[in-house]
Amino acid sequence: MVAALSGCARHYSGDAVADPYGFFSGIWHGMIFPVTLFVNLVSWLVSLFGVSLLSDIQIIGRPNTGLFFYYIGFVIGLSASVGGGANSN
Numbered sequence: 001m002v003a004a005l006s007g008c009a010r011h012y013s014g015d016a017v018a019d020p021y022g023f024f025s026g027i028w029h030g031m032i033f034p035v036t037l038f039v040n041l042v043s044w045l046v047s048l049f050g051v052s053l054l055s056d057i058q059i060i061g062r063p064n065t066g067l068f069f070y071y072i073g074f075v076i077g078l079s080a081s082v083g084g085g086a087n088s089n
Contacts, residue, residue: 021061026070029061030077 021029029036036059043054064070 021064021070023065023069023073025061026064026073027077027080029059030074030079031081033059033074033078033081 036057039054039057040059043057046053047055060074061070
């Protein structure tokens with residue numbers, strides 16, 4: 001059973017594992033989050049009709065360096081992209 005389930009695991013090339021997405025890639029991916037979210041929604045909607053369109057676009061870059069580098073950069077880029085400032089009247 002373990003061997004059968006391991007065939008479903010996502011495998012990365014040796015180059016991708018040797019050089020995962022880091023802090024600055026996280027910033028970039030956070031900044032383009034609204035666009036990738038829209039593309040993922042469109043891709044999902046057209047897949048309901050059996051069309052495979054832009055199915056390789058992902059919101060989170062994988063493999064990445066994890067919480068302290070990639071995800072912190074992602075949050076910084078996301079906050080720069082969508083804002084987050086409050087109007088203080």
